[in-house]
Amino acid sequence: MQTQLKNSQSSLNKESALKSMIRNNMRQYSMVIALIFIMVLFQILTNGLLLQPLNITNLILQNSYILVLAIGMVLVIITGHIDLSVGSIAAFVGAISAILMVNYEIPTFLAVIISLLVGAIIGAWQGFWVAYVKIPAFIVTLAGMLLFRGLTMIVLEGKSIAPFPESFQKISSGFIPDVSSSGSLHLLTIIIGLALSVIIIFTELKNRRTKLKFNFEVQSVGMFVLKLIGMVALLNVFTYILATYEGIPNILIILAVLIVIYTFVTNKTKAGRHVYAIGGNEKAAQLSGIKTKRMTFWIFVNMGVLSALSGLLFAARLNAATPKAGNLFELDAIAACFIGGASAYGGIGTVPGAIIGGLVMGIMNNGMSLLGLGIDWQQGIKGLVLLAAVAFDIYNKNKAS
Structure with a gap:
């Protein structure tokens, strides 16, 4: 009898442990499961077109600049801020790169370095107002969105500049050579x-x-x-x-390097822990000795550099700098972060999660286009998905408290 009771108790413990493990894994991998479900759904609905090799490659090329922005944006969101200017910065830096490479024929490598420095300076400008003057990031970056969109129109004089050198185009459209x-x-x-x-x-x-x-x-x-x-x-x-x-594709190598570096920084370094601490409770982080102002400043500098890189990738893929470049990039990047598990309250989010969120958005866009859905339906469905992701975050937060 006693042996039966022990066996029964052991069975119950194993069952409880299994349920707990499934629940934890579902929470941890819920977006991966959602991504796989969306892929399978559109693969069926498009009669196998979604996962064709050509379309997979196009998915990577079409979403690369949004994924780069999502990597930077998730750090901004973790610290409790937002950046609405990234699309305009991407357009402005793309325009600067075109002027340097096409009009002045500056070598590609040097022009890319100068363009990234311009992005860093813009990020520092905005970071100063947010971190040290304490103007809300929403206001600062909204002003930046208007300012740099206007500057893009001014430097391009309302016209497109093209074509870029072939070496620059290969950043976004080239592939690694075979052995x-x-x-x-x-x-x-x-x-x-x-x-x-x-x-x-x-x-x-x-x-x-x-x-x-x-x-x-x-x-x-x-x-x-x-x-x-x-x-x-x-x-x-x-x-x-x-x-x-x-x-x-070359761009996939760039993305992989960025994902590895930023995942390591956020998970394994002191700077990464400080980012999460600031987002969790800025006052407590400051009292514990973290230089919150300096960290916030550098988060925006980093966002400026990644916005510049996104603008370069987009210009290289388009083979032109246009006044309308970067339109709504900021909304796609923000949506990718929230869909990927970042919290609207700050302190929660991961780089891989932002990438998965970006892929969810990208596959939905691509799948709906293959099905022939108009841009109006696509925008509406994306809006509902974003709302559902944030509502899920708030539900979990309320449940935990």
Whole structure:
């Protein structure tokens, strides 16, 4: 009898642990699940067009500049601020780069460096007003949105400037060269996929060992192996699809480097912890010795640089600097962050989450376009998705309190 009771209690504990693990994983990976669901849905509705190699490549190229903005925007949102000027800054820097490269024939590398410096100066200008003068970021960046949109019109004189040098165009439209010119598959892309699979497995095993060493809660061996298999399978399917077309786009390498750097900074460095502390409670962070003003200032400098990079990527893909460039970029970037799990109250958000949110928006845009839905329906549906994401965040916050 006693043995039966013990077995029953053990079974209940295992069942409770399993439910807890599923609930935690659902919370952690809910947006990944939503992304996969949206992909499968549009793959069915478009009769397989969505995941065609050409369309996958176009998705990456079309959304690259929004994803770059989302990486910077999520840091701004975590600190409890907002930046409405990123689209106008992107347009202005794109115009500056065109004048430098097309009109004055300055070498591409030097023009890119100057353009990024211009973005940093603009970010410093706005960061000064927000951090040190204490003007709300909404007002400062709204003024910046109007100011730099006007300056873009002035420097371009209402006209487009084109074409850019071929070396600059390849930033957004080029692909990494293959190790071999023979064969229908891009061999280097397959090799990169396998190499990344090894890195992922090694990293996950190392993290698991570290957690076990300090007696942290970890997934069961079965769930851990299943997760690893899923991650590696998705990665290699993705790289195989790219390999059947032109391989890995240059812009994907730039995005991957940015994601790795900013994820490391936010998760593993003192500066990253300070960003979350400021967003959680700025006064408490200041009393604990964090230089909140300086950190806020540098967050906006960083946003300025990434806005400039986004403007360069867009100009390179369009092969022209136009007065209307960057229109509504800020709304897509903000929506990507909130859909990806950032909190409207600050203090919560991740770089991978912002990327997933950006991909959700990008796949929805692409899928609805393939279905022939007009821009009016697309904007309305995107608005509802954004509202639902913020409502979900507020619901979770109220539930927790």
